[in-house]
Amino acid sequence: MNLISSLSLTAGALNAQKTRLDVVAQNIANAQTTLGPDGRPYQRRVVSFETELLRVGGTPLQGVRVSGITADPTPGQSVYDPQHPQANREGYVEMPNVHLAYEMVDLMTASRAYEANLSVVKNARQMAMRALEIGR
Amino acid sequence: MSLLGPIGHSPAASLISRLPGANRDDAPLGPVKLPGVTAAPTPAVNEPGGFGSVFEQLVSSVDAKQDEAQALTRDVLLGQNDQLHQSMIAMQEAGVAFQLMVEVRNKVVESYQELMRMPV
Numbered sequence: 146m147n148l149i150s151s152l153s154l155t156a157g158a159l160n161a162q163k164t165r166l167d168v169v170a171q172n173i174a175n176a177q178t179t180l181g182p183d184g185r186p187y188q189r190r191v192v193s194f195e196t197e198l199l200r201v202g203g204t205p206l207q208g209v210r211v212s213g214i215t216a217d218p219t220p221g222q223s224v225y226d227p228q229h230p231q232a233n234r235e236g237y238v239e240m241p242n243v244h245l246a247y248e249m250v251d252l253m254t255a256s257r258a259y260e261a262n263l264s265v266v267k268n269a270r271q272m273a274m275r276a277l278e279i280g281r
Numbered sequence: 282m283s284l285l286g287p288i289g290h291s292p293a294a295s296l297i298s299r300l301p302g303a304n305r306d307d308a309p310l311g312p313v314k315l316p317g318v319t320a321a322p323t324p325a326v327n328e329p330g331g332f333g334s335v336f337e338q339l340v341s342s343v344d345a346k347q348d349e350a351q352a353l354t355r356d357v358l359l360g361q362n363d364q365l366h367q368s369m370i371a372m373q374e375a376g377v378a379f380q381l382m383v384e385v386r387n388k389v390v391e392s393y394q395e396l397m398r399m400p401v
Binding site: 148149152155156159160163263266270273274277280 | 363364366367369370373374376377378380381384387388
């Protein structure tokens, strides 16, 4: 029994946006991390989505899922700080390529997209409940 | 002296007593058998395809939905899963399914009461 068929699709979208929010959180948290597990400064991660083909009760629908989390290869800023343990011979430290402005924009986009999908859930439920009110 | 006399002894009463069904012994106590009309076989309630089994399936799938929602919510509460929305969506779905079941039940009860009110 699948009463609200669009919900499995929306659940995928919510998952994807939540992953994006997690990645933004990771980027912001590591905005000053100069030493990653590979010995290099942190590289900001970017989430990309891909279409997921779903079949909900005979109707082919296109859902969404996270296709991958990739590192942004842009070089980070070099800051002159000779006391820093990761400073090179000239006294420069390579900082992560995280820009807070970009991350904030990503955060807002993810949060608004999440909200949009939540209102789909809300409306789908309301439509089902309205349909059940026919019998009253 | 009675003017009419006892009814049983009047000629009209003897005519009436000769009609079929007028005596207590002739009264049809069981169902009236009409020639050429046979009673429809009464289907068993839980026979597959009957209303009982359909409703049973509905109830069990609503129950399965409630179980699923409960399991997801428990996972979220125990920290095994952080998909809060999936738990909420499952709960909403279970709620809608339950509401559908209640509406079907209300309709069945309503039509039963409608039948019982029918003047015979």
